[in-house]
Amino acid sequence: MARARAAIIVHYHEISLKGGTRPMFLRHLARNLERAAADVGPGRVRQLTGRIVLELGEHADPEAVKQRVMRVCGVANCAVAWRVPSQVEAMKPAVLRVVEGREFASFRITARRAFKTYPMTSVELNRELGTLVQERTGARVDLHDPELTVHVEVLPAETFVYADREPGPGGLPVGGSGTVVALLSGGIDSPVAAWRLMKRGCRVVFVHFHSVPYLPDTSQVKARALVERLTEWQYDSRLHLVPFGEVQREVVLAVPPPARVVVYRRLMVRIAEAIARRCGAAALVTGESLGQVASQTLANLSRIDEVATMPVLRPLIGMDKLEITAEAQRLGTFEISIEPDADCCTLFVPKHPATRMTPDEVRAAEARLDLPRLVAMAVDGAQVETFEFPARTRAAVAG
Numbered sequence: 001m002a003r004a005r006a007a008i009i010v011h012y013h014e015i016s017l018k019g020g021t022r023p024m025f026l027r028h029l030a031r032n033l034e035r036a037a038a039d040v041g042p043g044r045v046r047q048l049t050g051r052i053v054l055e056l057g058e059h060a061d062p063e064a065v066k067q068r069v070m071r072v073c074g075v076a077n078c079a080v081a082w083r084v085p086s087q088v089e090a091m092k093p094a095v096l097r098v099v100e101g102r103e104f105a106s107f108r109i110t111a112r113r114a115f116k117t118y119p120m121t122s123v124e125l126n127r128e129l130g131t132l133v134q135e136r137t138g139a140r141v142d143l144h145d146p147e148l149t150v151h152v153e154v155l156p157a158e159t160f161v162y163a164d165r166e167p168g169p170g171g172l173p174v175g176g177s178g179t180v181v182a183l184l185s186g187g188i189d190s191p192v193a194a195w196r197l198m199k200r201g202c203r204v205v206f207v208h209f210h211s212v213p214y215l216p217d218t219s220q221v222k223a224r225a226l227v228e229r230l231t232e233w234q235y236d237s238r239l240h241l242v243p244f245g246e247v248q249r250e251v252v253l254a255v256p257p258p259a260r261v262v263v264y265r266r267l268m269v270r271i272a273e274a275i276a277r278r279c280g281a282a283a284l285v286t287g288e289s290l291g292q293v294a295s296q297t298l299a300n301l302s303r304i305d306e307v308a309t310m311p312v313l314r315p316l317i318g319m320d321k322l323e324i325t326a327e328a329q330r331l332g333t334f335e336i337s338i339e340p341d342a343d344c345c346t347l348f349v350p351k352h353p354a355t356r357m358t359p360d361e362v363r364a365a366e367a368r369l370d371l372p373r374l375v376a377m378a379v380d381g382a383q384v385e386t387f388e389f390p391a392r393t394r395a396a397v398a399g
């Protein structure tokens with residue numbers, strides 16, 4: 001096995017269905033893979049036909065790199081593989097290395113040739129390598145339900161041998177689909193919504209509305225912790241912390257209680273759009289789910305969208321709370337979201353918000369507000385923080 005080297009072999013699914021944009025998505029995927037593993041196994045990323053290979057540096061920890069790769073959007077599956085020359089004699093020690101130390105009563109070899117001019121067929125390779133494993137281990141071949149599958153991917157210049165394929169998130173690599181602004185509360189839903197868009201290839205810029213000094217800064221602490229977690233999927237993030245307490249105070253003075261929640265939401269959309277335009281984002285994302293609370297009825301969602309000039313994406317609209325919670329747990333945001341806090345939505349919120357406001361009612365409620373001034377006040381007062389993964393450094397970059 002002198003010439004065998006460990007590598008991570010990465011397969012994608014959806015990118016391979018793309019036409020003219022495939023090279024662009026692959027460039028993003030390669031860059032993100034390199035970035036995700038930067039501190040645990042810097043190595044060379046190579047694009048091969050239909051897959052990407054991360055060659056591991058000498059001091060890399062293959063398992064640690066694999067754990068990182070499993071979180072890179074666009075990855076369908078990945079595995080730690082042995083890379084050997086494409087001669088069957090070189091494949092044999094790699095196959096034995098993969099099976100050694102494992103307990104299994106049945107197995108199969110799944111050989112695939114990426115080019116059909118290879119001197120042996122896949123069936124011949126399966127037989128020859130399978131016989132070897134059978135002789136060494138006594139396990140039997142089971143093509144239908146084996147306890148262990150050994151994959152052998154034969155490319156012209158090199159072959160990859162591995163077991164234990166691990167699933168990735170799937171979807172598309174972050175960066176390939178443009179930028180969106182996510183409205184991030186400290187709740188359970190909006191971090192999941194933001195992640196859903198990352199998985200569709202978007203870079204997500206975060207906007208959090210807080211009510212400091214009217215409320216303590218706990219919601220900001222949560223927003224930071226959530227962004228820090230979500231940055232593990234996009235490597236660089238920006239969080240805009242927007243002061244909303246003064247805006248709410250003016251709303252309370254001018255708007256009757258039942259209309260306030262929808263008026264707050266419409267202001268959030270206007271402010272978030274102003275930020276989105278500044279950072280080149282093309283859409284907003286919220287964690288709304290139909291019917292979950294008063295502001296999320298069809299009528300009120302219409303009132304919110306009326307003030308938007310860019311799409312308001314709501315990836316959770318058809319999900320129920322249990323499904324959203326399960327996803328938050330998988331992402332590791334749930335534990336952060338359930339920490340008690342004082343979200344701005346708890347400030348000045350009426351007991352009985354209107355569930356079906358008409359356009360005229362909202363317009364009348366807003367008529368007594370100086371909307372452009374309120375929006376400008378919030379945008380100008382925003383603080384921007386940056387986040388990085390793996391480096392995990394944070395610094396205020398703007399006041």
Ligand code: ATP
Pocket residue numbers: 182183184185186187188189190191207208209210285286287288292293295296343344345
């Ligand atoms: P979440 O669990 O995301 O807080 P929710 O079920 O509590 O959602 P709402 O409070 O009605 O629902 O908020 C709807 C959406 O509005 C949120 O998902 C989020 O996108 C946005 N939002 C609400 N409050 C804030 C905030 N303080 N800062 C930024 N966005 C917010």
Ligand code: MG
Pocket residue numbers: 185186187188343345
């Ligand atoms: Mg909430």
